[in-house]
Amino acid sequence: MGMTIAEKILAARSGQERVVPGQLIECATDWVLCHEITTPAALRMLEERGMNRVFDPSRIVAVPDHSVPAMNIKAAKMYQKLKSWVQEQGIEHFFDVGRGGIAHVVLENTGLVKPGQTLVSGDSHTCNAGALGAFATGVGSTDLAGAIYAGKVWFKVPETMLIRVTGRTQPGVTPKDIVLEVIRRIGADGANYMVMEWVGDYIDALDMEGRFTLTNMAIEAGGKTGIVAVDDVTRAFLAERGVAPGEYTEYASDADAAYKVVIEVDASQVQPTVAYPHIPSNGRVAGSDRVAVTHAYVGSCTNGRISDLRDVARILRGRKIADGVQMIVVPATQAIWKQAAQEGLLEVFVDAGASVSYPSCGACLGMHSGVLGPDDVCISSSNRNFVGRMGDPSAQIYLASPATVAASAVAGFISDPRAYNDAGQAAD
Numbered sequence: 001m002g003m004t005i006a007e008k009i010l011a012a013r014s015g016q017e018r019v020v021p022g023q024l025i026e027c028a029t030d031w032v033l034c035h036e037i038t039t040p041a042a043l044r045m046l047e048e049r050g051m052n053r054v055f056d057p058s059r060i061v062a063v064p065d066h067s068v069p070a071m072n073i074k075a076a077k078m079y080q081k082l083k084s085w086v087q088e089q090g091i092e093h094f095f096d097v098g099r100g101g102i103a104h105v106v107l108e109n110t111g112l113v114k115p116g117q118t119l120v121s122g123d124s125h126t127c128n129a130g131a132l133g134a135f136a137t138g139v140g141s142t143d144l145a146g147a148i149y150a151g152k153v154w155f156k157v158p159e160t161m162l163i164r165v166t167g168r169t170q171p172g173v174t175p176k177d178i179v180l181e182v183i184r185r186i187g188a189d190g191a192n193y194m195v196m197e198w199v200g201d202y203i204d205a206l207d208m209e210g211r212f213t214l215t216n217m218a219i220e221a222g223g224k225t226g227i228v229a230v231d232d233v234t235r236a237f238l239a240e241r242g243v244a245p246g247e248y249t250e251y252a253s254d255a256d257a258a259y260k261v262v263i264e265v266d267a268s269q270v271q272p273t274v275a276y277p278h279i280p281s282n283g284r285v286a287g288s289d290r291v292a293v294t295h296a297y298v299g300s301c302t303n304g305r306i307s308d309l310r311d312v313a314r315i316l317r318g319r320k321i322a323d324g325v326q327m328i329v330v331p332a333t334q335a336i337w338k339q340a341a342q343e344g345l346l347e348v349f350v351d352a353g354a355s356v357s358y359p360s361c362g363a364c365l366g367m368h369s370g371v372l373g374p375d376d377v378c379i380s381s382s383n384r385n386f387v388g389r390m391g392d393p394s395a396q397i398y399l400a401s402p403a404t405v406a407a408s409a410v411a412g413f414i415s416d417p418r419a420y421n422d423a424g425q426a427a428d
């Protein structure tokens, strides 16, 4: 029996010929990503045990992103804790406020995480980096502490779900719609503890930004991670970041690899999809009901990239956001913010009546800079719409693509972005 990409990576990094699903392994971590929310608890565990060191200061990437710039004293102290540890341990890759952004998106653009490697972090969307052909997953604070100290982590080898996406999407339908459709079909626990491996000619034709959106949301189906095999798109993306093919190992799944489940998606049939409250699997076709919105949010590690901002600008250019709607646009990183400024996108957003915020997680999880009040209704390009996720528990959150968020902000109610298909380039 052959092996999947994920099994091959886990075998290699645990020093074995082969591994099988269900097996417990001790796996080397090539990278540990640290932000200011979960890292302080892991550091306290280490300090209490007199284990205050790191396995390799050149293999840890630290990016404060959730509660920055600090909105209160508690947040300021968490930031200080991360920063003082970075200084004390000589952590080499520190992306401070103003030089970073949302950790997952900062990391994907550094060229540090390479195909065939392993990455852990105390954050559930670490699966994002799986689009690079790496095994990347979120862990709890205890495992994070172990990874920081020893560069190792225990895993139960996951089973793999194969998701084959074929054909082309209609204009106005984006990778976010594809992933919301898959989660709608399989359920929020449909890929529990599985690797979601994306294949098919739709994936082959997809750029890296779209692939990150797909792997980012694996956790929303309960997945251990998402993964895409390396191809020319991956190689070119890495080459642009100064990483040559000789610097990494490419794994491909064997033809006779064992998959727990195979899901087939015809991209041409996927509609602009909106996940209704309060679970990401509650997908319906955009605009199938008239849902008035008070807030529109474009940002997060799922959809705060430059292609997302271009999709939004295409719809907002020359238009105004509906009265009574508050829209915020949050470029995911400083680099994306700058690119959006250079392309004139920020001006389009401001002219339409949107606020442009600094790169952070703030609004995505209701921490700051866009917290929802009682009964607010938000259309969001993020990944989670649980009760209380963005603020008050009575607020309603609808998840959608950036294009759908923009179309809804203009109309004042949830709308199908295909109405704007004649406005410039297609959104796929």
Ligand SMILES: CC(C)[C@H](C(=O)O)[C@@H](O)C(=O)O
Pocket: 037, 038, 066, 122, 123, 124, 125, 138, 365
């Ligand atoms: C704060 C952090 C632990 C959390 C996560 O792990 O996902 C956050 O990023 C989120 O999206 O809810």
Ligand code: SF4
Pocket: 066, 102, 104, 123, 125, 300, 301, 302, 360, 361, 364, 365, 382, 383
């Ligand atoms: S952008 Fe949102 S989902 Fe992503 S890491 Fe930050 S809080 Fe979590």
